[in-house]
Amino acid sequence: MFRPFSIYIGLRYTAAKRSNHFISFISLVSMLGLMLGVAALILVLSVMNGFDRELKDRILGMVPHASITGYQKPIEDWHLVADIVEQDVRVIATAPFISAQGMLTYGGQVRGVLVQGIDPVAESKVSIVSEHMLKGEWNNLESGEFGIVLGDLLARYLGARMGDKVTLVLPEASISVAGVTPRLKRFTVVGTFSVGAELDSSLAYIHIDDAARLKRIKAGVEGVRVTFTDLFKAPIAAREIAAQLDGYFLVSDWTRTHGNLFQAIQMEKKMIGLLLFLIVFVAAFNIVSTLVMVVTDKKSDIAILRTLGATPGLIMRIFMVQGVVIGFAGTLIGTALGVLLALTVTDLVAWVEQVLDMQFLSSDVYFISYLPSQLNWNDVVMIASSALIISFLATLYPAWRASKTQPAEALRYE
Structure with missing residues (x-):
């Protein structure tokens, strides 16, 4: 099956076992960080949507x-x-x-x-x-x-x-x-x-x-x-x-x-969403440090490809593919995990309360007595799309640095 050369090499670099295990560890950490950030953002926004729904359906259904x-x-x-x-x-x-x-x-x-x-x-x-x-x-x-x-x-x-x-x-x-x-x-x-x-x-x-x-x-x-x-x-x-x-x-x-309560939930949803989005932002930009170390580790390979006729654009696309694969994997797993938690968190918290014989949300303090959750697919699409875009942008600088590698300089001490 025909595959573009840049995608083929990029995927090989991503899947290959490296002699430098530290780089592999950093790549895994980047993917896990992105995964947890995306999952946490989906889960928390779903819980805030649940509180918003309960306020409208229960509290505003009574008053x-x-x-x-x-x-x-x-x-x-x-x-x-x-x-x-x-x-x-x-x-x-x-x-x-x-x-x-x-x-x-x-x-x-x-x-x-x-x-x-x-x-x-x-x-x-x-x-x-x-x-x-x-x-x-x-x-x-x-x-x-x-x-x-x-x-x-x-x-x-x-x-x-x-x-x-x-x-x-x-x-x-x-x-x-x-x-x-x-x-x-x-x-x-x-x-x-x-x-x-x-x-x-x-x-x-x-x-x-x-x-x-x-x-x-x-x-x-x-x-x-x-x-x-x-x-x-x-x-x-x-x-x-x-x-x-x-x-x-x-x-x-x-x-x-009850207007103040509703406005407070809306404000909390925006602020918590912004803070968690910054976590996704930081996790995605870990890809930058990962690719910079990969570029440094693969300088001789880049030089050989250049001597064989590879253009700077081709080299740039190879490392962009590698970064995008890390970002896509983290986003995909994080989205699946976030959706799963958002759909089950109410029952999960109820089970934990039953096991520990305690109630996390008491009606004496909070306006509802359980943890609600409402999954909004528009939020899921927005979060996943944003994570993928940020992951793509994070690959540009390391890939550009790789494309500027000079073969003579890279092979001088080989």
Whole structure:
């Protein structure tokens, strides 16, 4: 089979056993460094993509993309407001809500909590909580029954189980014959949910009618939650929709509650990607030192080829082939290893946690309780292409030095 002379000689040099084992060792180190750099970059970017996905799917699946609330008073005609909002093509669904902050107590344990009064049917259209019930049923929240659905971690902190009665303490004071007392109400635990996020430890749901009685709202709701087709356009879209409504309304969106977390993940992804790319850059340029030593070791061979009629361009291509083969092998193995780790790292970390009987990511500290990973093939192509380009550029200077070798000088002491 016909092969260009430069490729043939370059491959022979790459595969040949050298008398100078140090050069062979440096070549192996260059390839391994490039391999580990590429694999680490693919793995870390996949994990950061996983965190980004979990933030959007879990955290932003629990909190509203945007909410429209009444200005210093409830929205009495919220059905009309919801109908107007849902007419916008950017809106998926709406749901009414009443919020309350307080403390839950049970068995001597006290925990701060955000209680959301919701309509179970409407809420399931704007939130993923109904899909992550651990115990009980989402539809167990019925009007007048004063049932409550707790986050799994919150229930464990309190020691509350299904059917237990927990006491909700609101900071609003009630005046009675006994004096000024906080407002108290007992609720029956009818379910628990878990989304693997910090919300599991601080969020609870009750029926919206029970919330209205608790907060003494005679008519209407505090606001309407809105879910959009594109959550990144939610801030602008929500304000444009609210401007079309009659009356005064307050608009809030996810960027105010969790925007900093999302921006932090995006910034960390860019900075970590840049740092790891520098590792790939350094590993690829180890090829320079490898080829410089190879050129020095092969000066007599280069001189003989020149005397046989080899042109400087041919000599340059021979050593470029050798460097490109090292870079290609390191990039190919590193890409395969990185893809394999990115696809299995979640299960691998879970297995290590089980073996060591410890949890690396606790929901008390992090917004999810496991290590996510999402392989993005565009990232893989970009990383592999960049590594190959850098490897190619790293061969230019040593190959150019080889092409400038003078036969007489190289053979003088042979």
